[in-house]
Amino acid sequence: MTDDDRHDPSEFVPLPPAALHIVLALNRGERHGYAIMSDVERLSDGVIKMGPGTLYGTIKKLLAQGLIEQCESRSDPELDDQRRKYYRLTGLGEAVSAAEIQRLANLVERTRRTAPPRILGELA
């Protein structure tokens, strides 16, 4: 039995905002710190601008929870030849990410069904 099997993904849901955005960014594959920050900003349409302290404070927590893991350090060909630590989701992290996406989708769906037309008009 692996660590991932021992944890129920629902234990981690809902994720705090910073952790949620990092997990969502890592859904797209291995990322180093700056790439995660850039992806978070892009995913949130520039609303969330994460700084290095918040990023690595959250990464530390996610590592401890077993939701992400560190990969081999390497350089990013799109940037320069500096070596950077890369992170990726673990199996548990992927399960938590899926559960979180499902939760948010359900929330949006139910809200759409119950919200008054005035609000839905603004959403459209």
Add this chain to the structure above:
Amino acid sequence: MTLAARRTTDSRTERSVARYRRLLVLYPKAFREEFGEDLEQAYRDMLVFSADQRGLWSRITTDLVGSAARERARSLKPGGPALAAVLLVTLAVLGAVLIGGTPGIIPGFLLLPAVVLVGLPIFGLTRFARAWAIRRATGGSIAGQLALGVACFVPAAVLLAVFGGEAGYFVFLAVSVSLILTASCGILWAGYRLLRPESGQHRPWLRTSLVLIPSVAVLAFIIGASLNSYINSLGPPGDHSVENASADTQALWQAAFDGDLSEVERLTVETCADPWVKFPIGNGRHNAKGMAETRGMTTDVVAPFGAIADILGHYQNDWYDRCGRTDE
């Protein structure tokens, strides 16, 4: 970009990174050791590759202060923040006693933390902290406060009974203050032992405490000053109105209104002027010395609420003795 321009940009970036590196000292050592280089690299990447550099430093500063505070809090032992909060309440109370200066009001200070600390578990607020930490700290704090009260009052009562008068008063003050200081150190040390920061975390713990102490001191000052001011405003019973005042007393009040502290001191000691003033303003009685200091805006902000209040108490007693005035 020309080579010269690139060199200038590079050196500017490196200077900025060096400044950021120095600021990383705000994080706990363990966090710095694990992520310091990554933080620095991420910051350098932001400087070099980010298309939008507007507001970068304000964003970095906000991030740095907020995340450093969070990491400092996390670096404490489990339950540490809750225990630290209780210790700060204790510190505030002790600080208020010290700054308030009047040992006679200690029972009031005993009641406040007792209510607060006993109230926390009752109202289920321990869910927001570690229950065990609150329980342990509550017991320790209340016991410490009660011990402090007993330690101050028993010897003081004995000394007053034995010596009486002026000698007893000053011995009482000296013993009380030294006991309060000793008890404060004891409670602080007990709190430190309870927290038992992990190996290598002692300095971060101390630094965190040092950051928090000034805010506690301000709080203590406000509480102490307010209470002492309130107690002073009550004043002794009797007629202290302007209409029935003697010439000396009127001169004293005038000096108080003028903010002439030395004249107030001289008149209080050398004449039978009434040091308690019932001004036709506000709703309380004021002592002449406090009024003089307030009106004169003396630079020593602590004095009106601390030692001076005690000395004034001595002057008042002396005045009652010499002038044959008794409380009604």
